[in-house]
Amino acid sequence: MKFSYKKIPLSVKILTGMGLGIIFGLLAVQFGLSKFTSDWISPFGEIFVRLLKLIAIPLILVSLIKGVSDLRSTAGLSTMGIKTILFYISTTIIAVCLGISLAYIVRPGNFFPKEQQQTLCEKYSENVESSQVEAEIVTKKGPLSFLVDIVPDNIVLASSQNTMMLQIIFFSILVGITILLLPRKKTKSFRKFIDSSNYIVLKIIEIVMLYAPIGVFALIASVISDIAGDDPSGSLSLFKALGMYVLTVTLGLFILLLLFYPILAKLLGKVKYTKFIKAVLPAQIMGFSTSSSAATLPITKKCVEDNLNVNPKVSSFVLPIGATVNMDGTSLYQAVAAIFIAQVFAVDLNFIEILTIIITATLASIGSAAVPGAGMIMLLIVLSSVNIPVEGLALIFAVDRPLDMLRTSVNITGDSVISVIINKAHSKIKT
Numbered sequence: 001m002k003f004s005y006k007k008i009p010l011s012v013k014i015l016t017g018m019g020l021g022i023i024f025g026l027l028a029v030q031f032g033l034s035k036f037t038s039d040w041i042s043p044f045g046e047i048f049v050r051l052l053k054l055i056a057i058p059l060i061l062v063s064l065i066k067g068v069s070d071l072r073s074t075a076g077l078s079t080m081g082i083k084t085i086l087f088y089i090s091t092t093i094i095a096v097c098l099g100i101s102l103a104y105i106v107r108p109g110n111f112f113p114k115e116q117q118q119t120l121c122e123k124y125s126e127n128v129e130s131s132q133v134e135a136e137i138v139t140k141k142g143p144l145s146f147l148v149d150i151v152p153d154n155i156v157l158a159s160s161q162n163t164m165m166l167q168i169i170f171f172s173i174l175v176g177i178t179i180l181l182l183p184r185k186k187t188k189s190f191r192k193f194i195d196s197s198n199y200i201v202l203k204i205i206e207i208v209m210l211y212a213p214i215g216v217f218a219l220i221a222s223v224i225s226d227i228a229g230d231d232p233s234g235s236l237s238l239f240k241a242l243g244m245y246v247l248t249v250t251l252g253l254f255i256l257l258l259l260f261y262p263i264l265a266k267l268l269g270k271v272k273y274t275k276f277i278k279a280v281l282p283a284q285i286m287g288f289s290t291s292s293s294a295a296t297l298p299i300t301k302k303c304v305e306d307n308l309n310v311n312p313k314v315s316s317f318v319l320p321i322g323a324t325v326n327m328d329g330t331s332l333y334q335a336v337a338a339i340f341i342a343q344v345f346a347v348d349l350n351f352i353e354i355l356t357i358i359i360t361a362t363l364a365s366i367g368s369a370a371v372p373g374a375g376m377i378m379l380l381i382v383l384s385s386v387n388i389p390v391e392g393l394a395l396i397f398a399v400d401r402p403l404d405m406l407r408t409s410v411n412i413t414g415d416s417v418i419s420v421i422i423n424k425a426h427s428k429i430k431t
């Protein structure tokens, strides 16, 4: 039988890229090749992430305008919208509560060696300060500023920044609704233009995906080499000190992945979990490699549409909103991290303070941008809401990247499950 590269499933190719990336990264650490890796390997990962981000905004614009304008009426859109938001908020709250419960059961703070506290606080104090500046910008705003922020005052400006995805979503829905309200004759040529643009964007995604195995290889290799640097023993002892904390977050994320989402997918989406995981695996790996739900969006969309038959009208609406506001992994991580830091600094939290953590972690995860490290910056808001020392952030800085990779995978899995559920509920929508 003739070997054909084309016939190998995408997930196998990406997994191979990831495996080779791990091997290369470990070898680079072993042989002190971190400079070589950052000079000659990581640019190929950077190019991949740029390509994905490049296509994310055109994808949202075109597919959302098309998705909304193809609906029969605005009533369908509003019920889908309300259901989606309700699902997103409830899964996030469940994730926070799971994180808090695990942090109280495992008590990771009690395993943290006290002598490391001072060293870490000094080592990462600068990083904490710069995160504080970013978090302050958010907290200084009024309570309704998030609503104001959703509405763009300049669409060109909003499209130029990947962190303003909600504004693009708002604009696209507005254009879609306007098309619905106008007589069809008047919008004929624009709809044709959007249809063709949609084909072009989807083809570009296919082209970019050809490069995915190499991109994933380069991303994973450089992350491993960045984390360990040329001093693997130093990083290893840090990981040991923070081992219980890392374990608690990881355990929570895996409970979401292997227990919570399967139940949701089976009960409400009527999809077997093995089928579901197989279908979204490429997107999960991409989330893991890029640490960005926004960059992963094109692949998440392709996976649920091609492998789970989710109607593009549903995925075009549910997934971009999910990538920006639905971050179950991030909210769970923020809950565990807050309680871990409180335990290390011996801060006792009462019932009201725990409730405050539930509310702020939910809001902070919604407010986190879908880019690497955003969840950690927003964690500062959670910490300050209950007077946990913000310097505590320094304790967890060193292990944030691997946890970010994991939580991003969980974030996009959560979005995919909800897209399947909403698709089931709106199965009457015609493609």
Ligand code: ASP
Pocket: 291, 292, 293, 294, 327, 329, 330, 368, 369, 370, 371, 372, 373, 374, 375, 376, 404, 407, 408, 411
């Ligand atoms: N990197 C995460 C995402 O894009 C956000 C975070 O938790 O930092 O989903």
